[in-house]
Amino acid sequence: MLELERPIVQAPMAGGPSTPALAAAVSEAGGLGSLAAGYRTPDAVREDVRATRTLTGRRFGVNVFVPGPPGDPEAVHRYAEGLRADADRAGVGLGEPAHDDDAWEAKVAVLVEERVPVVSFTFGLPRPDVVSALHDAGATVLVTVTTPEEAVQARATGADGLVVQGVEAGGHRGGPSDEDGVGEYGLLTLLRLVRDAACLPMVAAGGLVDGASVAAALVAGAEAAQLGTAFLLCPEAGTGAAHRRALEQGRDTPTALTRAFSGRRARGLVNRFLVEHSAAAPAAYPEVHHLTTPLRAASRQAGDPEGINLWAGQGHALCQALPAGELVRRIGDEAASLLGR
Amino acid sequence: MLELERPIVQAPMAGGPSTPALAAAVSEAGGLGSLAAGYRTPDAVREDVRATRTLTGRRFGVNVFVPGPPGDPEAVHRYAEGLRADADRAGVGLGEPAHDDDAWEAKVAVLVEERVPVVSFTFGLPRPDVVSALHDAGATVLVTVTTPEEAVQARATGADGLVVQGVEAGGHRGGPSDEDGVGEYGLLTLLRLVRDAACLPMVAAGGLVDGASVAAALVAGAEAAQLGTAFLLCPEAGTGAAHRRALEQGRDTPTALTRAFSGRRARGLVNRFLVEHSAAAPAAYPEVHHLTTPLRAASRQAGDPEGINLWAGQGHALCQALPAGELVRRIGDEAASLLGR
Numbered sequence: 001m002l003e004l005e006r007p008i009v010q011a012p013m014a015g016g017p018s019t020p021a022l023a024a025a026v027s028e029a030g031g032l033g034s035l036a037a038g039y040r041t042p043d044a045v046r047e048d049v050r051a052t053r054t055l056t057g058r059r060f061g062v063n064v065f066v067p068g069p070p071g072d073p074e075a076v077h078r079y080a081e082g083l084r085a086d087a088d089r090a091g092v093g094l095g096e097p098a099h100d101d102d103a104w105e106a107k108v109a110v111l112v113e114e115r116v117p118v119v120s121f122t123f124g125l126p127r128p129d130v131v132s133a134l135h136d137a138g139a140t141v142l143v144t145v146t147t148p149e150e151a152v153q154a155r156a157t158g159a160d161g162l163v164v165q166g167v168e169a170g171g172h173r174g175g176p177s178d179e180d181g182v183g184e185y186g187l188l189t190l191l192r193l194v195r196d197a198a199c200l201p202m203v204a205a206g207g208l209v210d211g212a213s214v215a216a217a218l219v220a221g222a223e224a225a226q227l228g229t230a231f232l233l234c235p236e237a238g239t240g241a242a243h244r245r246a247l248e249q250g251r252d253t254p255t256a257l258t259r260a261f262s263g264r265r266a267r268g269l270v271n272r273f274l275v276e277h278s279a280a281a282p283a284a285y286p287e288v289h290h291l292t293t294p295l296r297a298a299s300r301q302a303g304d305p306e307g308i309n310l311w312a313g314q315g316h317a318l319c320q321a322l323p324a325g326e327l328v329r330r331i332g333d334e335a336a337s338l339l340g341r
Numbered sequence: 342m343l344e345l346e347r348p349i350v351q352a353p354m355a356g357g358p359s360t361p362a363l364a365a366a367v368s369e370a371g372g373l374g375s376l377a378a379g380y381r382t383p384d385a386v387r388e389d390v391r392a393t394r395t396l397t398g399r400r401f402g403v404n405v406f407v408p409g410p411p412g413d414p415e416a417v418h419r420y421a422e423g424l425r426a427d428a429d430r431a432g433v434g435l436g437e438p439a440h441d442d443d444a445w446e447a448k449v450a451v452l453v454e455e456r457v458p459v460v461s462f463t464f465g466l467p468r469p470d471v472v473s474a475l476h477d478a479g480a481t482v483l484v485t486v487t488t489p490e491e492a493v494q495a496r497a498t499g500a501d502g503l504v505v506q507g508v509e510a511g512g513h514r515g516g517p518s519d520e521d522g523v524g525e526y527g528l529l530t531l532l533r534l535v536r537d538a539a540c541l542p543m544v545a546a547g548g549l550v551d552g553a554s555v556a557a558a559l560v561a562g563a564e565a566a567q568l569g570t571a572f573l574l575c576p577e578a579g580t581g582a583a584h585r586r587a588l589e590q591g592r593d594t595p596t597a598l599t600r601a602f603s604g605r606r607a608r609g610l611v612n613r614f615l616v617e618h619s620a621a622a623p624a625a626y627p628e629v630h631h632l633t634t635p636l637r638a639a640s641r642q643a644g645d646p647e648g649i650n651l652w653a654g655q656g657h658a659l660c661q662a663l664p665a666g667e668l669v670r671r672i673g674d675e676a677a678s679l680l681g682r
Contacts, residue, residue: 148658149593167508168527181597186509186527188557189548189656196659207530216529216561219679220553252490256522315530317489318537338560340681 001140001161001201002059002118002224005030006332008214009203010324011228012063012120013171013237013311014038020048022236022324024055029328032118032224034061042106049114059117061142064108066124066176067101071263071284080291082280086273086307090298097287112137120144120163122174123264123285131158144174144205146183146190148197161201163226164194168207170229170255170313172266178283180265184257191220209315211334218339229313230331233321246271246305251317261296261309263288269316272306273299342481342502342542343400343459343565346371347673349555350544351665352569353404353461354512354578354652355379361389363577363665365396370669373459373565375402383447390455400458402483405449407465407517408442412604412625421632423621427614427648431639438628453478461485461504463515464605464626472499485515485546487524487531489538502542504567505535509548511570511596511654513607519600519624532561550656552675559680570654571672574662587612587646592658602637602650604629610657613647614640 002009010026012018014036023033035052037045045062052060076097087094108126111119112133119134120142131141135158143154144163151162153176165174166187175183185193187206194202204222208214214225232239232247239247246253246269253269259281260274268274273295281288299307320327343350351367353359355377364374376393378386386403393401417438428435449467452460453474460475461483472482476499484495485504492503494517506515507528516524526534528547535543545563549555555566573580573588580588587594587610594610601618602609605626609615614636622629640648661668 166527166529167525168530181595184508185655186507186529186548188507188527188529188554189509189550189654192551192554192656192659207527209530210533212561213529213533216557219560220557254522313530314526315533318533 002032004032004224006328007218007224007335008032008328008332009061009224009226010034010231011205011226012036012061013228016238016240017232019236019238020051020055022231022234023052023060025236025324026328027056027058027060029325030332031328032059032061034063034120036063037107038063038065038102042103042110045107046110046114049110049116061118061120062111062116063120063122064104064111065102066121066126067104068124068285070099071282071287075282076284076287076291079280079282079288082277083291083295086295090295092294092298094295095290095293097291099287102286108133111139115139118142122172124176125153125157128158142203145194146173146175147185148193150175150177150183151194151198151200155198155200159200161203161223162194162198163203163205164191164222166190166206168314169205170267170316171311172262172264173257178264178285187217188220191217191222195221207313207315209318211331212338213315214331215335215338218335229316230319230327231324232312233319234324234327236324240300242300242303242305242308243310246310247312247316247319248321255312255314255316259283259288261289261292262286266309266311267313269310269312271310273308343373345373345565347669348559348565348676349373349669349673350402350565350567351375351572352546352567353377353402354569357579357581358573360577360579361392361396363572363575364393364401366577366665367669368397368399368401370666371673372669373400373402375404375461377404378448379404379406379443383444383451386448387451387455390451390457402459402461403452403457404461404463405445405452406443407462407467408445409465409626411440412623412628416623417625417628417632420621420623420629423618424632424636427636431636433635433639435636436631436634438632440628443627449474452480456480459483463513465517466494466498469499483544486535487514487516488526489534491516491518491524492535492539492541496539496541500541502544502564503535503539504544504546505532505563507531507547509655510546511608511657512652513603513605514598519605519626528558529561532558532563536562548654548656550659552672553679554656555672556676556679559676570657571660571668572665573653574660575665575668577665581641583641583644583646583649584651587651588653588657588660589662596653596655596657600624600629602630602633603627607650607652608654610651610653612651614649
């Protein structure tokens with residue numbers, strides 16, 4: 001489906017880490033670089049796409065968040081009360097917990113107009129007419145799933161393939177459902193279950209950081225492996241300074257799933273904010289994301305890793321600070337050699 | 342380390358499923374069969390070992406539970422109160438929630454005397470003198486781990502190898518720690534982290550059910566794959582009738598981790614008892630196991646799957662009702678063919 005020289009997809013990491021420079025370096029090395037449309041304006045997405053095209057003539061992908069239903073306003077209000085002390089301490093107000101669709105229709109229109117070669121979706125299922133429009137514009141369309149049931153639903157959209165995300169993955173759980181316990185499958189087993197339930201090409205995601213784990217995912221039936229955390233320390237990544245330092249100095253720090261930062265389950269390094277607020281955090285995305293934005297900005301400005309979302313997958317201890325192209329070549333060649341290819 | 346003809350270890354499944362017939366069939370097919378010493382008397386363990394030896398001249402393993410500290414008696418008392426209505430409905434009393442060591446020293450003595458070829462430990466770290474005594478009796482010694490830190494600790498016992506158990510696994514979490522969140526690594530990532538932290542031979546466990554997943558585990562660095570759920574439907578397994586039926590008819594039923602049945606986290610098919618009691622169940626093993634024994638026995642007798650521990654790994658939907666030897670040959674040959682071996 002993707003026909004990559006090296007079977008490595010750079011995960012779209014919204015909120016900073018994904019940059020045109022990172023995407024282009026990965027694609028230039030024979031993998032597939034990705035941009036993240038999440039949290040960006042449609043115009044900024046268009047600029048990113050064009051900037052990437054000035055850096056590489058190769059294919060790349062863009063990921064879009066599919067909007068979901070609003071959360072319970074009362075639960076959001078109660079959660080906001082629990083954040084008040086943090087806000088006072090930081091000397092900032094809380095953000096306005098509005099629900100929005102992250103400019104969904106406009107972003108899809110940009111991707112169609114710009115004829116982006118690969119478009120992937122997370123947080124939900126695109127409508128079949130959206131998939132058709134992208135197909136007409138020449139795109140390969142992927143949908144992120146975390147369970148066999150979601151895979152069957154994703155196939156019905158007309159998508160060309162699936163990003164199969166195991167519980168090991170850093171950042172947000174990408175499937176349509178954000179119910180507790182749903183989609184907490186280990187990657188290896190999930191690949192086998194999804195292949196059985198919905199025979200579509202698969203990109204494996206979650207905790208993959210080196211040649212051996214990439215090779216294993218391919219043997220388990222994936223066409224390519226999507227790596228996110230592995231790229232966070234690359235010089236081309238837009239990873240924030242405090243996040244970068246936390247990864248470099250926290251090799252032994254465990255990760256956990258939490259809704260504390262955004263209102264949607266995501267995996268990050270365990271820190272103060274995650275420990276103090278995970279239990280109370282409701283499923284309300286992006287309301288909680290907006291609510292915590294000023295808190296996270298204040299912590300980021302203070303260089304305090306204890307108050308920000310330190311997204312990281314379970315394999316973060318093995319990530320290397322190398323230029324992205326070198327990383328793709330190294331991991332890709334190691335995987336190929338293990339598979340005798 | 343194990344030097345198997347087919348790289349498949351049958352997981353020791355205490356509480357019924359593991360039988361001499363199952364262990365012997367797996368070993369005869371070139372894998373490694375296993376007996377479970379847990380919940381059995383030392384004499385019964387000796388009989389199982391001898392019975393297995395009448396069925397096969399090949400190597401096999403025995404697994405032993407390492408005793409841990411008692412749980413909080415007040416928490417156990419509170420949990421018992423919450424089970425009262427279930428007990429009344431079933432017309433039985435609750436069991437006596439005593440702490441015990443499952444005859445630890447006597448069982449180790451039996452394994453030394455009987456010169457059991459492979460001995461594996463779960464729920465804790467054996468003392469180095471226990472490992473030495475087993476080595477003197479010719480045994481290969483394995484310790485079950487669920488985190489890189491546990492792997493480093495296990496290496497210090499003098500063990501020959503590690504059973505690396507991912508969060509996908511059915512039945513009990515086998516590592517020394519039973520803290521929430523500890524050891525909830527997906528298998529593939531865990532194999533890479535453990536290899537990096539404690540370079541010892543690894544047996545991969547958790548959600549492995551077919552040739553492709555076994556092959557993937559080998560590519561990720563394991564010497565063999567340990568499968569449990571995959572054997573539950575074999576005619577040689579002592580799987581209870583209600584458990585067997587639940588697996589056959591519940592292909593779409595999700596699994597979850599729970600302490601509700603035993604006081605230690607274990608993965609099983611979601612059913613009424615798990616849903617109603619997981620949130621309240623304390624970490625107190627084997628006190629809670631004893632407490633719920635009469636309840637489970639009553640449900641089992643009534644053929645009611647909603648009241649018993651239906652241990653199953655995340656890959657249970659793919660398990661096949663085949664004779665164990667045929668299963669080992671089929672999965673082993675499929676893995677070998679995928680690896681071009």
